[in-house]
Amino acid sequence: MDGKVYGYARVSSKDQNLDRQLDALAEFGVEADMVFADKASGKDFDRPEYKLLVARLTEGDVVVVKSIDRLGRDYDEILEEWRSITKELKSAIVVLDMPLLDTREKPDGLTSVLIADIVLQLLSYVAQVERENIKQRQAEGIAAAQARGVRFGRPKKKRPACYEATKASYLGGHITRQEAADRMKVCVTTFDRWLKSDREEGADVV
Structure with a gap:
C-alpha cells in the first residue's frame, strides 16, 4: 500500500505514560507528527484523537498500534x-505485538486481510x-456467599430507640407519617418500609 502511515496510542488515564507505545511506533517508522x-x-471509540485519525484515513493508508487492546477493549x-x-x-491496520494482525498487502501474495x-x-x-466465565464465576461466588449468610447491598438503616413509641403514636392517630419520620430523623419512605417489614414479620401492631 502506497499511503500515509499513522500511529495510534492510548492509555486509560491521564497519569499513565504513553512513552512505551510511542517508542514502538517510532521504531516501526511512524513519524512523530503522524501519531x-x-x-x-x-x-x-468515542475518543477525540481517534476520531481525528479516522477522519484522515483514505485508501492505501496504514494505522499502526502497539497492541490490539490499545485500539479498544470491547472485541465486538x-x-x-x-x-x-x-x-x-x-x-490497513498493523498490530505490532501480533504480526498476524497485519492487513497490508504482502509481496509473497499471502491473503493478509483474511488471516487477520x-x-x-x-x-x-x-x-x-x-466474559461469560467471569459472569458465571461471579454468580457462583454470590450464590455461595448467600448460602453462608452473607448479605449484599447497602446495610439496612437501624431503627432508633424511639421507634416503637413513635410507631405507637402514629398508629394511634396522634401524629402523621411525616411527623413520625421527622421525630426519628428518617425519610417517610424509610418509616413506611419499617412498618411494612413489621407487618410481614408478623410483629405485634400496637
Whole structure:
C-alpha cells in the first residue's frame, strides 16, 4: 500500500505514560507528527484523537498500534471498527505485538486481510468466552456467599430507640407519617418500609 502511515496510542488515564507505545511506533517508522494519542478509556471509540485519525484515513493508508487492546477493549466494537477501516476505508491496520494482525498487502501474495480477520474473530470469541466465565464465576461466588449468610447491598438503616413509641403514636392517630419520620430523623419512605417489614414479620401492631 502506497499511503500515509499513522500511529495510534492510548492509555486509560491521564497519569499513565504513553512513552512505551510511542517508542514502538517510532521504531516501526511512524513519524512523530503522524501519531494520534488519547488518554481515555477503551470501552468505546468515542475518543477525540481517534476520531481525528479516522477522519484522515483514505485508501492505501496504514494505522499502526502497539497492541490490539490499545485500539479498544470491547472485541465486538473492535471487529466493527476493524471492518470499517479495512473494508470501507480500504486502509490497513498493523498490530505490532501480533504480526498476524497485519492487513497490508504482502509481496509473497499471502491473503493478509483474511488471516487477520480469522485471528481477530478468534480473539473476539476468546474474549466473549472469558466474559461469560467471569459472569458465571461471579454468580457462583454470590450464590455461595448467600448460602453462608452473607448479605449484599447497602446495610439496612437501624431503627432508633424511639421507634416503637413513635410507631405507637402514629398508629394511634396522634401524629402523621411525616411527623413520625421527622421525630426519628428518617425519610417517610424509610418509616413506611419499617412498618411494612413489621407487618410481614408478623410483629405485634400496637
